[in-house]
Amino acid sequence: MLENIQFAHPYFFWLLLALPIAAVWYFLKRKKETATLKISSLNGFKTKGSLLPKLKSLLFIVRLLALAFFIVALARPQTKNISSRSKTTKGIDIVMTIDVSSSMLSKDLQPNRLSALKDVAGEFIKERISDRIGLVVYSGESFTKTPITSDKSIVLNALRQVNYGVLEDGTAIGMGLATAVNRLKESKAKSKVIILLTDGVNNAGFIEPQTAAGLAIEFGIKVYTIGIGTNGMALTPVAYNMDGSFKYGLRDVEIDEDLLKNIAKETGGKYFRATNNKKLEEIYDEINKLEKTEVEEFKFTKYEEKFRPLVLLGLGLILVEFLLRNTLFRSFV
Template sequence: MWQLSAWQLAAPFVLLLLPLPFLAARLLPADGRVGGALRVPGAIAASHGASDASSVATGGRRVAAWIAWIALVIALAGPRVVLPAQALPTTGRDLMVTLDLSGSMERTDFFLNGETARRLDAMKSVAATFIRARAGDRVGLIAYADQTYVVSPPSYDVEAVAKALDGFAVGLVGRSTAIGDGLGLALRRLSATDAKSRVVLLLSDGVNNAGVSAPKDVANLAKEMGVRVHTIAMGPRDIPEGDGNPDVVDVKTLREMAEITGGQTYRVKTTEDLQAAMAAVNQIEPTRSLAPPAPIWRELWPWPAALAFFAAAATALVRTRGG
């Protein structure tokens, strides 16, 4: 049950409009038009109760009109109450999860829930669990292959970021592997933030064979920016030195990228390895400290707005019956 803790007006200056009808009546010239009504002598009018009825009707219209005006102005001022909110967990860290969507992610050499699965499906499942556990970080999501794409900018809404993984599909941004460009885009997003700690988690299952940026050059830029890069080398086969086979993972380059920035590298050959790697990152980059709670507002303007509507309707009704 919510408890009210403080009243506020979203636009208190609107209350300055309250005396406007009174000022208009005092300052504007009176209507000089002469009506064609027949003036009835007071004695005759009183004998028939006309004077009293007219006075009551006029007073009722005036009261209803003022109630409508006051209620309308209060509604426009935006009355609301602040509701108590739980403190939000925060770490002061921005974390960009940068994932490979190249063609090799379609290979079915992983297992998920006891069944053979594509690398892509294993990655999406484990990455979603990892992201949901990052309450306290601002987490962003990047996909890369031939091109790079910001799927989700850094956000505290880790549930929404995790759900964005559902739209991942091989071929969405090409089929090659631009590791350097993927890291470069992550750095561009982090350069615009003021987080105390900035981290990139980069996963690849291949070798850099696309894009314009050399992975180690971008890693050196990350070091200059103070961004720590953790890399995950995914796939059952390592690339031998000097071999350009795109079907294997370049563990050596990924390890050098992490070492340059002070991060860690994880060699992943199974789904269990991938889960263990994500768990290790969770330990290296801890979560859960408390920040001041964000205010939550309950808007109250519909109530005076409804009162203004009914008061205006009552004014019209009294005018109609009063002739």
């Protein structure tokens, strides 16, 4: 209980030094307060010991205790309760643009590129507490999987449902980027970001990536680009088996890094290359650090004064001392 107590005016404790001085002065001068009568002999008097004269000194002790309580009350003991409330002062709208072409099923990341991405992107979404996030998927064409929303459960559920086969195969980088820009162009957020991920080269769609990048610049949208895939050869879907499953074969990993670097540079973003699962995690961690949401914290302090019981206790002791001095000890004053 006492560990939560603090004092607003602790300098009043210096007054406590006066109390032992007063006690010494009182006991040195106590005998002068009692009248004396000199007689030759006490043989003619019957004397009987009384306890009251010996207890008279307690009145002074009671008074000192009362003064001690008043001094502690002057120091203003109080408890402090701090509560805080946060307010987002700079929200960020983010659209994650994901390549879902068949090559995203390549096994150079475990268990494949698309599954590895979904795991890492899911953790990224969970950490963006104060931001709105949307999802765009693309291959031969593109569409909005989830408009920008602050409901992370909706975004995470939509991310889990992202799979190959919902669109015509291909890699329409320009289409994917343009769709993401379309989702953000009306945004009122102070910061607008697209995270564009691909594992190939633009080979489909009717919008050139450079054109889409120009639209992003026009609407003040920053684009972070990620090329996903190992260096060299990777086990990639090359054909279908009789049961409809993919047949895998080694193929060169081709990523148009020059294009991705230019898009990032022109829009004020940054290009990354994810060659394995760990590197992909590091990339999203870095983007998470680069795009920080500003949060203003308000602290509210509530003080509860604790001096009143001390004042009442001191007054009570003064009253007790007054009553005893004028009743029980009256004849000895």
